[in-house]
Amino acid sequence: MKRTFYTRLILVLLLGSHVSAQAQDDKKISFTGAARSLFYADKLTQDTSAIDTVTIPKLNSGHVLVDLGINIRPNKNTEILAMVRLRNDYGGFWGSGVTFDLRQMYVKGVIGGIVKYQLGDFNYRMTRYTMWNYDQEVISNAPLAFQQQTDLVNYDHFYNSDHSWRQQGASLGFALQFSRFVQELQVNAVTTRVKTSDFGLTPDRLFSGINLQLVQSKYLEAGFNYVNLYDVPGTSKNASGFQNPVYTGTLQARYETKNWEAKLDAEFGNSKTRFKNDTLAPDWKDKFMDGSATISQNQTGLHVTVNAKIVGSAFRSPGAQTKRIDYNGLPQAYQRITSNQDLRQLTMLDLMRESSFYNLQFHPYLMDFAPRYDNITPYGDATPNRQGMTIKLKYAKKSIPVTAEFAHSQLQEVRGEGTLMPRKFNRNTFTLDAKLNEFFKGWKKQIHLTLNYRDDKTNREGEDLVKAVDLKTNCLSAGLEIEVLKSFDLLFGIQQLSYKGFDYTAVRNTYSEIFNFSEYRVDGNETLQAIGARYRFSEKTFLSAQLNQFQSKNALSSLPDYSIKQFMLLFQMKF
């Protein structure tokens, strides 16, 4: 009998790790969620001879909140979740300051045992050039003492370690298994609503994506991805409409022996950006290629990765280039300082703990960024107008409780900005993670050391009155966690960021076209120090108390140097 090409249709992989696995217990109703209590006491000190009689130097703030989710499983193929958030700001008695919000709601399940679907709210991720939520700058690799506060911001905005975006819409997935040549074909599709029509000039905006992943064997995989952020015609009185389709292909190959492992990972594709019926708008298309090769030697624990990439200057992928941070925001704490009540610039401290800068929606344009924090990859790997190589050397061995990585990147612009000469970018990073207690025999209590160093340089030669570009950013952070009593840790952390130099920053119009340049000059540093203690009630519950000191020095700012001392008390529980 002639065998059919595919033998059976089964569900294999649907939304991957970015959708939590369906609970295995048989309860029809269960509760899930989190609770926290957070208190900040801040004190501002300004290094100025002019006494500030306007700004209140001490600020207390905080809240207690509960995210309460009800999980309902009416049958074995369906799961419904509704989660509400109850929040009460400290000082808000008798209903004042209390908010009650629906945090998330979804229905998910399996149709006919084959197609998995999810409707409502979900987190979704595709590839690094199609749909990827890159970490925020500077603070994402901070020591644990600071990470506790950043984790709250990330949790509130559904930023997960898998770099998925929180979306609202529908997704589905299924897989086909084959008996010959190819093991499996995974099919995933998603459509989400990014913006709603106001029935005036703002149309409905949707984001749709398709991923086809062909698993040939454990040695070879290939994928096709299509995403598009687009306005739906007819949903507003605006005749013009935005469209940004991105097509990419991926290839993963791996080969391993007893002592060696080799991996190839590549993605390539193109984008088109159109504003239909808008005669003033540009019509852009561009391409990218990104390939990495890694060779690992298991005996020595050495891993060498070489990456080469080129991303065109007009490559646009809103799903991958939208930033977490909206740099047009203003800090809530001490927004204006000095007697003149000058606006305070956003700092590392604000990025660590304030929610108001963070963004949840895809933007059709390139968002503003802060060159002093990251001038090289402000939009992650998908940053347009970059080409060059990165070499990574990594040491990681199961038997040794230390991992270390050094990476060196040399990039330059594909197309100059305002001149034919491209800017050149140079980055060195070093990370070290050591569980020191494992070096001492019999010492079971944890001693965890982390080190991070980043050194960025941007250069371009000058000509005539066009100044040379020379911008440097250094970021050094170190963290130490010592478990002095069972489940009781002392936490230490320091992060120092310095930036100095000059660049021309592009001023873009609503289509992201550069129409002007502004001179950007910085000379400053920011330091964040922490000492604290944490008691772990369980893996998911802890109480933490910290003293933080933040210092900002900026030689070119009209603001004086200042420091903010912060006491933080945090109780957090997940259930």
Next chain:
Amino acid sequence: MKYSLLFSAIISLVVFSGCKTDDEFDGPSLNDLYGKFSIVEPLSASVYDVDFGTGQTTFFKASFSKNIAWKLNITGLESGAKKEITGFSNVLDATNATWNGTITKLPLFRIEDCAVELTFDTETDTLRDTLHVASARINEGFLLSDFEDGVNPGWQSFAQSGASMSFAVQTSDSAAQGAKYFDMGGVVDWDWLLGYLYLPASAYGATTYPLSANPDEVFFNSMIYKSESLSNGILLFQFTEDDNGDGTFTSANEDMYSIQVTLSENGWSQLSVKYSDLATLVNGSPATPAGNGVHEPNKLSQVNVLFLKNPSSGYAHTRLDYLIFTQGAPLVP
């Protein structure tokens, strides 16, 4: 440190030798925005004795160290006519600085010397030159009159016997075109009408004006003048059609289209109106056409120019020059 530098040098060599950059750049030129400005080639003209009447043109040449917003002003030293050409570039040449004798502001250029001045938005430098207009530009169209030869004997004219009356051709340097214009003014306190000029087609040797039948292609143009302190004058242009082709206009059953112009802009200004935009007016208000209601410029038998004013408004004054029909577009003087 030594090894680090060596490592960086090797990587740089490998990476940047393989990187290719585009031969164009994004955004405006930084050199234009921040670079030093200097004159590379001074201002000059391709023709210094330019004969616009034969269709000759001249273009200006200059070049600078960077792209910049520039303005070229040409001023007639006798007429005061002005032509302005603007651009953003680092070079002036035939593509962006050609002058064909047209104006930006009335009056028209005549045979005269002209001063040329090149200025820049963001720089204090000014470049100057002079040239000579050997003959003025000739505009295509059917010219009713530029008053250079006085009043056409085939016209009919009438002026009230009011006070300070003027209803005649005047010679002056301040004419919109050439050296003469028709001057109208006076005080009439018993009637709206100060006077009129009737310009029948017969004055040009035909029963109707030699115009296209398509009213969307025919434009009537005239240069009119408002004295600075007087705004009470009204010019009424009437266009009578011989709908039935009997050689006479009968107001009861033939079309008369009009345009009424209230003088508002001081000095000379240009009136241009498409024939199909002319309306039937009775005492200044829209009315139903008396004839077939079809705009037929090929049946135009007479053009009337009436100068009106409110009888109680005192002295009124205007000037009239260069009445011309053009085909396809308004007059570009």
